[in-house]
Amino acid sequence: MEFPSKLIEDAVNEVAKLPGIGKKTALRLVLHLLKRDEEQTQTLAESLVAMRSKVKHCRKCHNLSDNDLCSICASHKRDRSLICVVEDTRDVLAIENTAQYKGMYHVLGGIISPVEGIGPSDLHIESLIERLRDPDGDAIKEVILALSPTMEGDTTAFYLQKKLRTFSIKISTIARGVPIGGDLEYADEVTLGRSILSRISYE
Numbered sequence: 001m002e003f004p005s006k007l008i009e010d011a012v013n014e015v016a017k018l019p020g021i022g023k024k025t026a027l028r029l030v031l032h033l034l035k036r037d038e039e040q041t042q043t044l045a046e047s048l049v050a051m052r053s054k055v056k057h058c059r060k061c062h063n064l065s066d067n068d069l070c071s072i073c074a075s076h077k078r079d080r081s082l083i084c085v086v087e088d089t090r091d092v093l094a095i096e097n098t099a100q101y102k103g104m105y106h107v108l109g110g111i112i113s114p115v116e117g118i119g120p121s122d123l124h125i126e127s128l129i130e131r132l133r134d135p136d137g138d139a140i141k142e143v144i145l146a147l148s149p150t151m152e153g154d155t156t157a158f159y160l161q162k163k164l165r166t167f168s169i170k171i172s173t174i175a176r177g178v179p180i181g182g183d184l185e186y187a188d189e190v191t192l193g194r195s196i197l198s199r200i201s202y203e
């Protein structure tokens with residue numbers, strides 16, 4: 001692609017580094033920004049920089065948050081006896097969208113994947129154990145494993161179940177209404193909501 005401007009070329013190259021965006025789309029977006037008020041681009045750039053530098057992970061559940069504790073962990077309206085274990089923040093959003101779950105979460109920050117070299121120690125598993133062990137913490141009665149029905153998801157669930165078995169809590173898994181090989185975030189809200197309500201004991 002020949003660019004009439006080095007500045008445009010730089011912007012296109014940066015935008016094209018985002019996943020799912022090719023050079024053509026990047027150019028379209030950049031030209032769109034040039035057509036809009038300069039102030040709008042300023043606002044966009046500032047919100048991205050602020051988001052990148054200020055968003056943190058909740059110290060309790062590792063969900064993305066603006067504060068030390070995320071809005072779910074800080075809420076008094078949630079059922080603290082339930083922890084739903086998910087791979088990442090997108091799963092929290094998907095489950096929250098169903099409006100069927102009122103418990104807490106624990107975000108692993110990934111999934112066990114030997115192929116990608118991700119082992120248990122790369123995930124927030126120890127802090128989950130700590131939450132169960134903490135005598136001053138919440139009285140947790142049940143941990144729901146809401147992981148993708150993939151080989152990696154199954155491996156992670158199996159590993160967690162072995163670790164959690166030592167505690168006298170119920171361990172359950174979401175029902176398999178979710179299509180095999182599909183990620184939680186792509187499951188439709190009704191199916192996902194139903195699968196959380198009709199969760200089953202982990203065998």
Ligand SMILES: [Zn+2]
Pocket residue numbers: 058059060061062063069070071072073074
């Ligand atoms: Zn939290």
